[in-house]
Amino acid sequence: xxLNLNMNVFDAALNRLQELYEQDHTIVxxxxxxxxxxxxxxxxxxxADAAGKLPINVIHRDEEILFPNTYEYLDRVASRPEVNMHxxxxxxxxxxxxxxxxxxxxxxxxxxxxxxxxxxxxEYAYQIEEKNINALVTKDRFPTKEGKDxxxxxxxxxxxxxxxxxGLFSSKGHITKPNNMGTKYLRxxxxxxxxxxxxxxxxxxWDYNHAYDVMVKHGRSKNKLRIAPLTMTTxxxxxxxxxxxxxxxxxxxxxxxxxxxxxxxxxxxISCQPSRxxxxx
Numbered sequence: 001x002x003l004n005l006n007m008n009v010f011d012a013a014l015n016r017l018q019e020l021y022e023q024d025h026t027i028v029x030x031x032x033x034x035x036x037x038x039x040x041x042x043x044x045x046x047x048a049d050a051a052g053k054l055p056i057n058v059i060h061r062d063e064e065i066l067f068p069n070t071y072e073y074l075d076r077v078a079s080r081p082e083v084n085m086h087x088x089x090x091x092x093x094x095x096x097x098x099x100x101x102x103x104x105x106x107x108x109x110x111x112x113x114x115x116x117x118x119x120x121x122x123e124y125a126y127q128i129e130e131k132n133i134n135a136l137v138t139k140d141r142f143p144t145k146e147g148k149d150x151x152x153x154x155x156x157x158x159x160x161x162x163x164x165x166x167g168l169f170s171s172k173g174h175i176t177k178p179n180n181m182g183t184k185y186l187r188x189x190x191x192x193x194x195x196x197x198x199x200x201x202x203x204x205x206w207d208y209n210h211a212y213d214v215m216v217k218h219g220r221s222k223n224k225l226r227i228a229p230l231t232m233t234t235x236x237x238x239x240x241x242x243x244x245x246x247x248x249x250x251x252x253x254x255x256x257x258x259x260x261x262x263x264x265x266x267x268x269x270i271s272c273q274p275s276r277x278x279x280x281x
Contacts, residue, residue, distance in 0.1 A: 009196050013039075013188040016174060017047035020151065020186070026144040027186065028057040028086075028137045029153045031077060033070040033209050034227035035197050036155025039189055042206050044153060045082045059086040059136055062125060063094070063229050064107045065118050065254055067239075068247045069211035070227055076207055078124055087125040088136065096231040098260035105231070105258055118253045138181050151175065151186040157197075158190050194223050214246050231258065240265045 007015075020027060021044075029044050031037045044056045060074055078085035093104045108117055130136065137152040144150045176185040189197075201208050212225050220242060230236040230243075244251045244265050255262040 009189070009192050010200060012191070013043050014047055016186075016188045017044055017153075018050055020149075021048050021051035021053045023148070024053075024145060025149045025151055026057070026142050027151045027153050028059055028142050030137070030155075031058045031060045031074065032155075032227060033060070033066060033074050034155065035201070035208060035212065035225070036157060036189065036192075038155075038206065038208050039192070039197055039200055040153050040155045041077070041083075042200075042204065043188060049082070055082050055084045057084050057086065057142060059088065061092075061133065061136055062087065062089045062107060062121055064121075065230060065257070066227060067209075067211040067214075067243065068250050069214065070209050071119065071122070073207065073209040073211075075122060078122070085124065086141075087122060088128045089121050089125050090128050090131055092131045092133075094229060094231060096258055096260060097234060097236075098231060098264045099258070102259065116257060118250070118257050134179060134183075135181060137183050139183075149178075149184055150182060151184050153186045153188065156185075156187040156190055157192050194225075198222065215242060218242050218246050230254075231261075237264055 017027070027044060027048075029037065029041045031041055041056070041058060045054070048054050048056045058077065074087065077083055078087060089108055091107055091110070093106050096103055096105050108114075108121060114120070128136075130138075137150065139150055142150055174187045174190050176187075178184050200206070209227060211227060215225055216222065226239070228236075228239075230239050240251070240254075240261060243254075
């Protein structure tokens with residue numbers, strides 16, 4: 001069942017955030033470099049400014065391999081005075097479904113030469129021990145005032161999947177119950193569409209990840225634009241095939257870093273050949 005709030009989605013999302021800032025809760029925006037987290041961040045800046053709570057807290061966990069332009073955009077975010085940027089490196093394992101013999105790789109793997117990494121982390125990044133993504137936003141890292149909540153703001157939108165819609169219904173609102181670390185998840189743009197996202201970026205002339213422009217130039221429709229790790233599911237195959245054409249030098253570095261990538265983009269088949277294990281050079 002849909003509820004008519006008698007306001008547009010922009011005003012509704014801004015009100016959700018501003019109310020929480022005015023109540024002095026601690027909000028941390030999870031910024032992936034994608035369009036939805038960009039909207040959440042820009043709205044949080046507006047809401048925090050109105051509530052006198054700037055700068056806002058923003059966190060990004062480095063994935064090493066995301067489309068070019070993504071980390072350049074995150075560098076620009078980190079330079080903004082309205083943002084207190086936490087760019088963290090966890091060295092977490094990531095699934096590589098394109099190699100059955102060695103189905104995991106490690107972000108910024110210290111057991112291989114650093115020049116084999118697809119890119120280097122920025123100077124302002126810092127290392128954390130936690131591998132679990134749910135342990136990024138914790139009260140140890142982001143202390144809260146007594147009686148106040150810690151909220152991880154994420155760019156979840158129910159348009160993207162029925163499961164997300166059901167998750168919103170099960171939590172009975174845009175704020176979840178606290179997880180086992182005491183953090184609640186805040187989903188201020190749950191009711192936005194793709195069109196709402198791009199209209200806001202255009203109307204307010206907000207900065208964004210220009211990898212999207214490259215994707216559109218290469219024929220990707222606006223409802224299929226995504227910034228996400230590329231090796232976790234076979235859904236990454238079209239993205240890798242696009243990257244091979246759009247960013248050939250970057251694509252070659254990814255192929256050198258991870259076995260199975262070139263095979264799957266050329267033939268659509270997952271590699272069964274022996275590959276380097278963690279630590280082999």
